[in-house]
Amino acid sequence: MAGQAVLGTVGQLWRYPASSLAGERLDVISVGTSTVDGDRLFGLVDASDGEIARPDRGPKWHKVPLIRARLTEDRRLEVAVPGGGWLPAPGQESDRVVSAFLGFEASIRPYFRENAEGYTSPLTVERYTKTPIHLLTTASLARLKALHPEGAADPRRFRPNIVVDMEPVEGSFPETEWIGRKLAVGDLLLTVSEPCRRCGFTIIAQDGFDNDPGILRNLVRHNAHNLGVYCTVDRPARIEVGAPMRFV
Secondary structure (H helix, E strand, C coil): CCCCCCEEEEEEEEEECCCEEEEEEEEEEECCCCCCCCCEEEEECCCCCCCCCCCCCCCHHHCHHCCEEEECCCCEEEEEEECCCEEEEEHHHHHHHHHHHCCCCEEECCCCCCHCCCCCCCCCCCCCCCCCEEEHHHHHHHHHHHHHCCCCCCCHHHHEEEEEEEECCCCCCCHHCCCCCEEEEEEEEEEEEEEEEECHEEEEECCEECCCHHHHHHHHHHHHHEEEEEEEEEEEEEEECCEEEEEC
């Protein structure tokens, strides 16, 4: 590994304590054997029928990514709607505020009771199998921006765990070409397992950028629906912003 050149350095680290809600940008993350510590512990549902939030499908859910989520130092979830303060969740007050913001009765619920100490109300189920680590390079964001100059190629559209600052590669979404290769990100060892196929979530407005169908349209046309990659974990580690990334 010592002989391999540095491809780039970690510029951003993210985890998403509640699925579909805005993520939490961190200076350090702990990556386990399959996912980031504290990632996707809670879900948001329609309290009337238990329907799980699907911002990529239903307009009723399009405002969900505007709701912020974070974990406290003692691993308790807090959420905040635009213009509002942080509230502990799950809880009656946070559900009331989130419901008022969305315009229908909604509820934040853990996937497992151990995710919320003392919680005795209904659980929800994960909508999909928890993904491995999601890695995205600024080189791919630069390629998208070159194809769609008027759009905001913001990493928050794509919900990565690791954003690597990397020089643009003309005409290429580079990590899409790394399937099967091994990466060292600081002390973390990963295998690039598959491209990340994109859905309608990528076009939805978030804080700082507008709804933009051109984002997904260009990924469909120029990279077979994909942006970024999923990676499996060969060696877990804590990584921090500034860590170098190399091929192994």
